Amino acid sequence: MREPLGRRRWAIAEGYIPAWSHGPEPDFTSHETACILNAGEREANVELTIFFSDREPAGPYRVRVPARRTLHLRFNDLSDPEPIPRGRDFASVIESDVPIVVQHTRLDSRQAENALLSTIAFAGAE
Amino acid sequence: MREPLGRRRWAIAEGYIPAWSHGPEPDFTSHETACILNAGEREANVELTIFFSDREPAGPYRVRVPARRTLHLRFNDLSDPEPIPRGRDFASVIESDVPIVVQHTRLDSRQAENALLSTIAFAGAE
Amino acid sequence: MREPLGRRRWAIAEGYIPAWSHGPEPDFTSHETACILNAGEREANVELTIFFSDREPAGPYRVRVPARRTLHLRFNDLSDPEPIPRGRDFASVIESDVPIVVQHTRLDSRQAENALLSTIAFAGAE
Amino acid sequence: MREPLGRRRWAIAEGYIPAWSHGPEPDFTSHETACILNAGEREANVELTIFFSDREPAGPYRVRVPARRTLHLRFNDLSDPEPIPRGRDFASVIESDVPIVVQHTRLDSRQAENALLSTIAFAGAE
Numbered sequence: 118m119r120e121p122l123g124r125r126r127w128a129i130a131e132g133y134i135p136a137w138s139h140g141p142e143p144d145f146t147s148h149e150t151a152c153i154l155n156a157g158e159r160e161a162n163v164e165l166t167i168f169f170s171d172r173e174p175a176g177p178y179r180v181r182v183p184a185r186r187t188l189h190l191r192f193n194d195l196s197d198p199e200p201i202p203r204g205r206d207f208a209s210v211i212e213s214d215v216p217i218v219v220q221h222t223r224l225d226s227r228q229a230e231n232a233l234l235s236t237i238a239f240a241g242a243e
Numbered sequence: 244m245r246e247p248l249g250r251r252r253w254a255i256a257e258g259y260i261p262a263w264s265h266g267p268e269p270d271f272t273s274h275e276t277a278c279i280l281n282a283g284e285r286e287a288n289v290e291l292t293i294f295f296s297d298r299e300p301a302g303p304y305r306v307r308v309p310a311r312r313t314l315h316l317r318f319n320d321l322s323d324p325e326p327i328p329r330g331r332d333f334a335s336v337i338e339s340d341v342p343i344v345v346q347h348t349r350l351d352s353r354q355a356e357n358a359l360l361s362t363i364a365f366a367g368a369e
Numbered sequence: 370m371r372e373p374l375g376r377r378r379w380a381i382a383e384g385y386i387p388a389w390s391h392g393p394e395p396d397f398t399s400h401e402t403a404c405i406l407n408a409g410e411r412e413a414n415v416e417l418t419i420f421f422s423d424r425e426p427a428g429p430y431r432v433r434v435p436a437r438r439t440l441h442l443r444f445n446d447l448s449d450p451e452p453i454p455r456g457r458d459f460a461s462v463i464e465s466d467v468p469i470v471v472q473h474t475r476l477d478s479r480q481a482e483n484a485l486l487s488t489i490a491f492a493g494a495e
Numbered sequence: 496m497r498e499p500l501g502r503r504r505w506a507i508a509e510g511y512i513p514a515w516s517h518g519p520e521p522d523f524t525s526h527e528t529a530c531i532l533n534a535g536e537r538e539a540n541v542e543l544t545i546f547f548s549d550r551e552p553a554g555p556y557r558v559r560v561p562a563r564r565t566l567h568l569r570f571n572d573l574s575d576p577e578p579i580p581r582g583r584d585f586a587s588v589i590e591s592d593v594p595i596v597v598q599h600t601r602l603d604s605r606q607a608e609n610a611l612l613s614t615i616a617f618a619g620a621e
Contacts, residue, residue, distance in 0.1 A: 122254055122336060122367050128374055130406040130439065130472035131487055154256040154294060154334040168406060168439045187256065187294045187334035208406040208439035208470075210374060218334075218365045220256035220347075223485065233349065234487035235257055235360035236614065239470045241374050248506055248588060248619050280508040280546060280586040313508065313546045313586035344586075344617045346508035359601065361509055361612035362488065380500055382532040382565065382598035383613055420532060420565045460532040460565035460596075462500060475611065486613035491596045493500050 121157040123216030126241030131221065132167070132207035134193055149192040151211060151238070154218040155182040161213045167192075167201060168208045175199055182217065189222075211238070247283040249342030252367030255335045257347065258293070260319055262330035275318040277337060277364070280344040281308040287339045293318075293327060294334045301325055308343065315348075337364070373409040375468030378493030383473065384419070384459035386445055401444040403463060403490070406470040407434040413465045419444075419453060420460045427451055434469065441474075463490070499535040501594030504619030509599065510545070510585035512571055527570040529589060529616070532596040533560040539591045545570075545579060546586045553577055560595065567600075589616070 134149050155161040161184075164177040178195050182188045192201050192209075201207065211219050219238040260275050281287040287310075290303040304321050308314045318327050318335075327333060337345050345364040386401050407413040413436075416429040430447050434440045444453050444461075453459060463471050471490040512527050533539040539562075542555040556573050560566045570579050570587075579585065589597050597616040 120368065122252055123365070126374055128406055128408065128470040130404040130470045130489075131402075131441070131474050132404075132439075133441075150257075152256040152258075152332075152334065154254055154336075156254065156292075156294060156334075156336050166408075168408060168437060170439055170441070174437055185294060185300050187258075187296055187332060189257070189259075189296070189332040206404075206439060206441040208404065208408075210406075210408050218254040218256045220362065220365075221487070222257050222360065223487070232485040232610075233358040233360040234474065234485040235347070235349070236362045236472065236488045237256075237365050239375070239472075239489050239492070240365070242372065246620065248504055249617070276509075278508040278510075278584075278586065280506055280588075282506065282544075282546060282586075282588050311546060311552050313510075313548055313584060315509070315511075315548070315584040344506040344508045346614065346617075348509050348612065358484075359610040359612040361599070361601070362614045363508075363617050366617070378500055380532055380534065380596040382530040382596045382615075383528075383567070383600050384530075384565075385567075418534075420534060420563060422565055422567070426563055458530075458565060458567040460530065460534075462532075462534050473613070475613070484611040486600065486611040488598065488614045491501070491598075491615050491618070494498065 121216040123156065123218040124240040125213050125216055125243045127211040127219040127238040129209045129221045129238045132192065132209055134201060134203050136204035148224055150222045151190045151209065152220040152222060153182050153188045153190060155184060155186055155215065157215055158184050159215050160184055161215045161217050163211060163213045163217065166210045170206050247342040249344040250366040251339050251342055251369045253337040253345040253364040255347045255364045258318065258333035258335055260327060260329050274350055276348045277316045277335065278346040278348060279308050279314045279316060281310060281312055281341065283341050284310050285341050286310055287341045287343050289337060289339045289343065292336045296332050373468040375408065375470040376492040377465050377468060377495045379463040379471040379490040381461045381473045381490045384444065384461055386453055386455050388456035400476055402441050402474045403461065404439065404441045404472040404474060405434050406439045407436060407467065409467055410436050411467050412436055413467045413469050415463060415465045415469065418462045422458050499594040501534065501596040502618040503591050503594060503621045505589040505597040505616040507587045507599045507616045510570065510587055512579060512581050514582035526602055528600045529568045529587065530598040530600060531560050531566045531568060533562060533564055533593065535593055536562050537593050538562055539593045539595050541589060541591045541595065544588045548584050
């Protein structure tokens, strides 16, 4: 059997949820997403910690990604233990008990035409 | 002779084929692409597996990339064993029998002006 | 205790501060950003060196990122020892005394609708 | 003395020079760029090879990047041994005799508003 694909620790140094949107909801709601792939055979228990410029981190936020599934997690939707503030810089660390792959995507629809960015997250050594 | 450039296992955690387009076809058809480079001297036999949030994975989809060639594979064009549904989150794992390089690009033309994203895919250890 | 997440040396080969902007300030001021995450328990002393195509490098520029904080550093704001010229190609090396994570983002608002790019920076071996 | 930052072999699996542009020249000419940073103390002799989907590779194209300099190389400008065709998929391998860092950026100005993408290139093991 092949080694599971991915790593257990990831970081996204960029984070920003625009404070307003433009276009039909929910597709064109401005959003910040951590796309998580669990290509393995065991459910992933994932914890996110959110870092700010001027206060202690928030979290952990807990999500589960079943075996052989992907979860495109919108930071906009996180609410427990607290929502992510809009219009403020943040960063995130994503930790899992099994290997996963994480990619960061933003749709910014503050102006009439949407803009997109995406990057593979930073993969820790483990 | 130098070691072939690339890896045999790759993952793209983000995937989404917009359900509609805007602008002249086919250049401005919204599309999601896995750009595959086979810079080596042997043909690459490539298998893609598509992961979803709420069902078992689809695939494998099989493509060949000849030696010293690139293939910019549109997920829109995959049909065997089944087409990729529009407007739904997915992720993909790309496996090859020889080293390749994979980059992920999207053109989103749902609004009047197109938006672009691109990132190197996640490279497995092998 | 787990190993701190990140690396001590990073590089961003792309850099360009557009010479003009469009849209409400300061959110839509064209900017080039190095997003730095210090997820560890010790303050990071960070030095940036800016490379050009036709002159010796500028810097070092010094910034501090407290423990458990992120800093989204706009190259536009660097002034000591000298401002970064607008409308000119540059690149940067970011060095820290503790592990950090660096991501590069640009908002280009020279035309009516903004465009975005982002990528994880290149992580050195250390 | 510290180890030079970067690698000697890089690949960009995505490549496409749009066939037309929109907006004031030359800033808004659609272009595909390999941003090369040579942060070291020795000049870099760089060779690019361009791969296509349906013919043998083109090149090598040779450029030099002086010590402590960056070169934002537009694929549009390559002409020797042959220009890169517009409107066609390609990929590239970049090889240097000293460590460099490579990032890939595109400005697409085919529609009224420009779109941007950028990603760190794939770094070979050496």
